[in-house]
Structure formats: structure tokens, C-alpha cells
Amino acid sequence: MNGMRVFADPRSVAVVGASADRAKWGYWLARGAIKGAHRREVHLVGRQGAVVEGVRCLSSLHDLPSAPDLVALCVPPGAVPGVVEQALGMGARGFVGITAGLDLALGEGAERALAQRIAAAGARLLGPNCLGLYDAATELHLAWGSFTSGSLAIVSQSGQLGLALGTLAADAGLGVSRFVSLGNQADVTAAEALADLAGHDRTRAVALYAEDFGDGRALVETFAALREAGKPVIVLTVGGGEASRAAARSHTGALTSAMEVVDAACEAGGAIRVASPGRLVDLAQALAAPAPPRGRRVAVVSDGGGQGALAADLAEAEGLRVPPFSAGLAARLAALLPPAAATANPVDLAGAGERDMTSYARVVEVIAGSGEADAVLLTGYFGAWGGDNPALDRTEVSVAGRIAEVARGMAVHVDSMGRGTEALAALRECGVPVYDRVDGAAWALGRAAALPPARRPCPPLRPLAPSPPAQGYWAARELLAGYGVPFPPGRLAEEGVEGLRAPYVLKADWLEHKSEAGGVVVGLPDEAALGRARREMARRLGPGRYVVEEMDTRDHVVEILVGGRRDPAFGPVVVAGFGGTEVELWRDTVTALAPVTTRAATEMLRGLRCHRLLTGWRAGPALAVGALAEVIVAVSRLLSERPDVAEVEVNPVRVGVEGVLAVDALVGYAGPSGLT
Structure with missing residues (x-):
């Protein structure tokens, strides 16, 4: 990425604000920088005469014998602009902005102005208000604390949470390959920091913590590129509460939280979102392992029947399969184990490990060579023998x-009762995932097996010029019909019912949710009934425009919601779900980035719990799923092509055997015009 190399392997580093006081940031930045002094020039600028780890501080950048390539800014906010000007004048190419509070100290816009000044000079700024960076491969350490070298890259908007992830990764034997604290992202963005990892050899998995996603589409492209490079991204974020749902005016808005949009973005880019730091590190172990799961078939091996049975239940709960072994494989395993052993899957060693510890390896080797499993979950006492009896250390x-060695070609995950033993250290050294909870092992294995494929996300957006917004259901209907969404024959009520067939439906054009407000009457058998219904509705609701449509009287119909909205970070998203007036009760929806193809729309429908209703539930007929998929495509196109449209909802779309009909719709426009 443009100018990012300076943050990976600079020729020289200057820490401005270096201090001998271990309680200050300047000490830890200086101490970390000095660790890489055998690879690059390291200069410390601080209080004159101060000595940090044997290196004397200079009083000014001008005292440096050569120009610094990368400058760490750890000085009071008022001093930052002057230091930056000095460094730029000397030819600095990058800055790590630790200092926070620039706008507060120097006035609104000071941070933006600093970033613009640095960019104008052809340099880059990480931060400000960040906790620094670390690269294991180049021994660059400009951050608080310490890191254990490993294979997990961490890019974090919260520096402290990023450090916490580093600690968890070290505890799991995973370690950190690169750490980037983004801070306020005045210049370097999350997408840039992530993209720079594609060619980072030590990185096998990537952790991203973000509170906002900036240009979400660029981020999705980066997820996809990293997935294709064999470095899947694990996303941790916040904002899944009910506040955003409560503010929504349409069912679609209420049904799509920030998390569901992030999940759609992850799906498009081949990434996975997790809910907690612990889950992130559990999954990172699985994704950084030498071999991924080949599929969902799991062989469970234990040295206790209860642990094996529980592991099998947990694995199946995570969408994995624990299939019975063939008679031939079960016989080969029985030949290695005592008569009481279970060999059908799960496998219970029945004390064989205690009598001959090589039984663990021999069983795993036979299963791996059988072709009957895609992964092995070894759970129980292995890894604890040496801790309880040091005489067994060498054997274990x-x-x-x-x-x-088996794990080099086949996924092997170990859940152990041991802690800190030599055997577990040996497994982790070889990249074998080791867990201290069987539920964590089963969960991570299930997520790794379900990792979305490496693929480029949805087609690029091609917006059209906006049109003046038109209000009401009739306008929404005409707009959507222009994109190919079918509606029943209808007319404005004042135009009469010529050409329409009874029974009729009468609708108040201007109401958003007609059923709740009494703004729709169905099953009107003739013009006289229609006239009476219109007069009564006008008495209750007041004057306004009314719409008459032919009533859909088909049998075997399922009501589906199709909608979408414009997310501030990820742009247009499309939603499909179980529809009608009870959509928020069932909450059966799937979200995807728009636009979508017909194939992607069909996959969305397969992800619904109600999908079986569409394909012939209880001997019922199969419904027009293909036509429904085209409605999803049409709504996604509308949102992608019309940047003035903020939200769309077609609910319900009535899906029958011969086709689909949309019988209500809302369109919301950006700005004060709102929903129509």
C-alpha cells in the first residue's frame, strides 16, 4: 500500500519524547525501539542527558546524525506540529502518533490539519491517539508493553484491547506477528493496515477490532484479498444493541442491526465475526493451524467415555458431524486398544493411554489415514501426564x-486437562491448537469448518443520477415496478375500477404501516362495497389519496419480506425474511451487501428458517422461488443505483406456485423527505 512500508521495516527510527522514567510512554517506546538497534539506526530525543537502556537522548531532531525514516511522537499536543515540521524538513516518511487530544489542546481541526500537512509532504501518519506498532519479522517495537512472536496479526482501533488480544494470543501459544494500533485513523486506515498484511510471511490469521468501519466496501475487498492470500480475518466489533433497532421506522430497519450488516460484509469478504476476545483467540488458533478442516466430519478421541460423549455433542451442536466409522476402521482401532474400548466414533481409549501412551498417536494416525474424517478432536488427559508425573515428560x-506430524496434513485440535506442560508446549510450537475447554475447541473447529470461501464480494456500485422523491405507496409501487417487481393490477381510487376484477383491496396511500392504522380493507366484493369502505376510511383517516388493487386470492401462498437500506459504512444492503405483519416476532431474516446476483439471492433464501415453506412443506407444492429471488435482485439494484434512496421495504411479497406479487411497499429517501 502507498507509503506503508515505513511502518513495517524503516531504515531508521527516532523516538521524540523518550524518557528514562519507566512510568512514561516515552520509556517504553524507546526501550522497544532499542531492541531493533541491530537492524536499524535508533535515535532518542528527550530531556538532554537522559539515558534509556544505555542510550543517551539528544535534545532535538536537528542533533541527529542522519534523517529519521520513522518518527514516534510522544510529546505534549502543543509540541507536535513543530516536531512534525522538523521531521518533514529532514525527510521523514512516517509518523506514529501516540499523543492524544490535539483538537482539545490546539483547537477543532488541528488533528485533520496535521494529517493533511503530513500527506502533502508525501509522508504517512499512524494515529494519532494510538498505542503504537510491532512487527516480529523486522523486530520493530514502538508500543507499550511486550509481545510474544507468533502468527496472529492484530489491527485494532482500541489500542488497549489490541494489547489484551496480544496477551491472550501469547497465553494460547499463538503469539503476535504484527500489531497495529489505529488510533483516530486521521491518515492510515484499517483497510490499509490490513492490506499491508497480504505479503507478510509470518502472519497466518488476522484479528481486526473496529468500532467504525470507514469505507466499508474497501474493507470487504481487503478481507477477500487476505482470504485469498491464506490469511483469514476475524472481526471483533461493538454496537449490537437494540438502540439502533428502536430508531427504525420500517420493519426492515428494525430487523437489520449493525451486527447483521457486519456479518453480511464478513460473508462477502470471507471473514468471520466473533463476539469476544476469547472467542477470537480460540478461532485464531484453528485458522492459523498447519492444516484446516477438510470438511465437517470429526473424529472424537478421548481417554474417558464421558468426555468423548460430551465433545461429540458439542461438535454436533456447532454444525459438525461425528459419523460412525466403517466396520473396517473400527476393527483396526480395536486391534490397538483394550477390549472395553469404544471404536465406532467417538473413540474411548479405555485406559490404553495410561498403559501405553503411544496409543494416543497410533489411534490418531490410523484415523488420519482412513479417509473417514476431516478433522480429529482429541480431548481428555493427554498433555497432563507429564505435569502430574515428570518421569512421563519425555514420552509425552x-x-x-x-x-x-499428523496435524501437518489434517486438522487436529487438542482439548487438554493439562496446563503448562512440555507436551502442550511442543504441540503449540508446531501450530497445533490447544484448548483448556472442550466447548472452545468444538466451537473453533466448527467455525473453521464453516469459513466462507475466498471470493470477491458483490459487483461494484454504479449509481445513477437521483430523481425527485415522490410520496406514498403508489409512487413506491411505480418505482419498484420499473425495476421489475410485480404488483397486482391497480389504480388510484378516484380513477375508478375499470379494468380491475373483484374482489378489491382499498389502501390509504400515505400510511407507512397500513394494517396497524386501519388503512387497508381487503375482500371488497364489488364497487358498492368499495365505495362504502372508502367513505368510512376517509371519515376515520381524513382526506388523502387512496389506491385500489385486485386482491390476490391464490391458494398455497407464503408471505416474504424483501427490503434493504443504506448502511453508513458498507453502503446498500438487501434483506429477505419471513414476512407479513409478524416479521419482528419471528425475526427470520438474511442480510447481504447489494447488489446481489440471482444465485446469491437464491442462497439468501436457503439461509432462512422458513425456506422449507417455499419448497413444499408437508406435501404442499413448491413455490416460485426463482421469481422471489428476482425480486431480491431488483430491490438490491434499486438501492445500488439510487443513492438518494435510503431504505426500501416490500412486505409482503406473496409467493405462490405460478409467481409472486408485492402487495405493499415503502421507499425512504435520504434527507427530510423520509419514507414514502
Whole structure:
């Protein structure tokens, strides 16, 4: 990425604000920078005469013997602009902005002005208000605290949470390949920091913590590029509460939270969102392992029947399969184990490990060679023997080596009762995921097996010129019909019912939710009944425009919602779900980034719990799923082509055997015009 190399392997580093006081940021930045002094020039600028780890501080950048490539800013806000001007004048190419509060100290817009000044000079700024960066491969350490070298890259908008993830990764034996604290993202963005990891050899998995996503579409492209590079992204974010739902005016808005949009973005880019730091590190172990799961078939191996049965239940709860082994494989395993052993899957060693510890390795090896499993989950006491009996350490480490050799070609996950033993360290050294909870192991294995494929996300947006917004259901109907959404024959009520067939439906054009307000009457058998209904409705609701449509009287109909909205970060998203007046009760929806293809729309429908209603539930007929998919495509196109449209809802779309009909619709426009 443009100018990002300076944050990975600079030729020289200057820490401005270096301090000998261990309680200050300047000390930790200086101390970390000095660790890489054998690879690059390291200069410290601070209180004259101060000495940090044997290196004397200079009083000014002008005292440096050569120009710094990368400058860490750890000075009071008022001093930052002057230091930046000095460094730019010397030819600095990058800045790590630790200092916070520029706008507060120097006035609104000071941070933006600083970023613009740096960019105008052809340099880059990480931060400000960040906690620094670290790169294991280049021994660049400009951050608070310490890191254990490993294979997980961490890009975090919250520096402290990023450091916490680093600690968890170290505890899991995973370690950190690169750490980037984004801070306020005045210049360097999350997408840029992530894209720079595509060619980072030490990185096998990527953790992203973000509170806002900026240009979400660019981020999705980056997710996809990293997935194709074999470095899947795990996303941790916040904002899944009910506040955003409560503010929504349409069913679609109430049914699509920030998290559901993020999930759609992750799906499009081949990333996975998780709910907690612990889950992130659990999954990172699975994704950074030498071999991914080949599929969903899992062999469970334990040295206790209860642990094996529980592991099998948990695995199946995570969408994995624990299929019975063939008679041939079960016989080969029985030949290795005591008569009381279970060999059908799950496998219970029945004390074989205690008598001969190599039984663990031999069973795993036979299963791996059988072709009957896509992964092995080993749960129980293995990894604890050496901790309880040091005389067994060497043997257990040797067995761990054999298991790790299998794990090079087949996913092997270990849930162990042990803690801190040599055998577990040997497994982790070889990249084998080791867990201290079987539920964590099963969950991570299930998510790894379900990892979205590497694929480029939806087609690019091609917006058209906006048109003046038109109010009401009739205008929404005409707009959507222009995109190919079918509606029943209808007319404005004042035009009469010529050409329409009874029974009729009468609708108050201007109401958003007609059923709740009494703004719709169905089953009107003739013109006389229609006239009476219109007069009564006008008495209750007042004057306004009314719409008459032919009533859909088809049998075997399922009502589906199709809608979408414009997300501030990710742009247009399309939603499909179980429709009608009870949509918020059932909350059966799927969200995707728009526009979508017919194939993608069909996949969305398969993800609904109500999908079986569309394909012939209880001997019922199969419905027009293809026509419904085209409605989803049409709504996604409208949102993608019309940037003035903020929200669309077609609810319900009545899906029958021969086709679909939309019988209510809302269109919301950006700005004060609102929903129509």
C-alpha cells in the first residue's frame, strides 16, 4: 500500500519524547525501539542527558546524525506540529502518533490539519491517539508493553484491547506477528493496515477490532484479498444493541442491526465475526493451524467415555458431524486398544493411554489415514501426564511430536486437562491448537469448518443520477415496478375500477404501516362495497389519496419480506425474511451487501428458517422461488443505483406456485423527505 512500508521495516527510527522514567510512554517506546538497534539506526530525543537502556537522548531532531525514516511522537499536543515540521524538513516518511487530544489542546481541526500537512509532504501518519506498532519479522517495537512472536496479526482501533488480544494470543501459544494500533485513523486506515498484511510471511490469521468501519466496501475487498492470500480475518466489533433497532421506522430497519450488516460484509469478504476476545483467540488458533478442516466430519478421541460423549455433542451442536466409522476402521482401532474400548466414533481409549501412551498417536494416525474424517478432536488427559508425573515428560513430548506430524496434513485440535506442560508446549510450537475447554475447541473447529470461501464480494456500485422523491405507496409501487417487481393490477381510487376484477383491496396511500392504522380493507366484493369502505376510511383517516388493487386470492401462498437500506459504512444492503405483519416476532431474516446476483439471492433464501415453506412443506407444492429471488435482485439494484434512496421495504411479497406479487411497499429517501 502507498507509503506503508515505513511502518513495517524503516531504515531508521527516532523516538521524540523518550524518557528514562519507566512510568512514561516515552520509556517504553524507546526501550522497544532499542531492541531493533541491530537492524536499524535508533535515535532518542528527550530531556538532554537522559539515558534509556544505555542510550543517551539528544535534545532535538536537528542533533541527529542522519534523517529519521520513522518518527514516534510522544510529546505534549502543543509540541507536535513543530516536531512534525522538523521531521518533514529532514525527510521523514512516517509518523506514529501516540499523543492524544490535539483538537482539545490546539483547537477543532488541528488533528485533520496535521494529517493533511503530513500527506502533502508525501509522508504517512499512524494515529494519532494510538498505542503504537510491532512487527516480529523486522523486530520493530514502538508500543507499550511486550509481545510474544507468533502468527496472529492484530489491527485494532482500541489500542488497549489490541494489547489484551496480544496477551491472550501469547497465553494460547499463538503469539503476535504484527500489531497495529489505529488510533483516530486521521491518515492510515484499517483497510490499509490490513492490506499491508497480504505479503507478510509470518502472519497466518488476522484479528481486526473496529468500532467504525470507514469505507466499508474497501474493507470487504481487503478481507477477500487476505482470504485469498491464506490469511483469514476475524472481526471483533461493538454496537449490537437494540438502540439502533428502536430508531427504525420500517420493519426492515428494525430487523437489520449493525451486527447483521457486519456479518453480511464478513460473508462477502470471507471473514468471520466473533463476539469476544476469547472467542477470537480460540478461532485464531484453528485458522492459523498447519492444516484446516477438510470438511465437517470429526473424529472424537478421548481417554474417558464421558468426555468423548460430551465433545461429540458439542461438535454436533456447532454444525459438525461425528459419523460412525466403517466396520473396517473400527476393527483396526480395536486391534490397538483394550477390549472395553469404544471404536465406532467417538473413540474411548479405555485406559490404553495410561498403559501405553503411544496409543494416543497410533489411534490418531490410523484415523488420519482412513479417509473417514476431516478433522480429529482429541480431548481428555493427554498433555497432563507429564505435569502430574515428570518421569512421563519425555514420552509425552515424543507422542506430541507424532500427533503434530499428523496435524501437518489434517486438522487436529487438542482439548487438554493439562496446563503448562512440555507436551502442550511442543504441540503449540508446531501450530497445533490447544484448548483448556472442550466447548472452545468444538466451537473453533466448527467455525473453521464453516469459513466462507475466498471470493470477491458483490459487483461494484454504479449509481445513477437521483430523481425527485415522490410520496406514498403508489409512487413506491411505480418505482419498484420499473425495476421489475410485480404488483397486482391497480389504480388510484378516484380513477375508478375499470379494468380491475373483484374482489378489491382499498389502501390509504400515505400510511407507512397500513394494517396497524386501519388503512387497508381487503375482500371488497364489488364497487358498492368499495365505495362504502372508502367513505368510512376517509371519515376515520381524513382526506388523502387512496389506491385500489385486485386482491390476490391464490391458494398455497407464503408471505416474504424483501427490503434493504443504506448502511453508513458498507453502503446498500438487501434483506429477505419471513414476512407479513409478524416479521419482528419471528425475526427470520438474511442480510447481504447489494447488489446481489440471482444465485446469491437464491442462497439468501436457503439461509432462512422458513425456506422449507417455499419448497413444499408437508406435501404442499413448491413455490416460485426463482421469481422471489428476482425480486431480491431488483430491490438490491434499486438501492445500488439510487443513492438518494435510503431504505426500501416490500412486505409482503406473496409467493405462490405460478409467481409472486408485492402487495405493499415503502421507499425512504435520504434527507427530510423520509419514507414514502
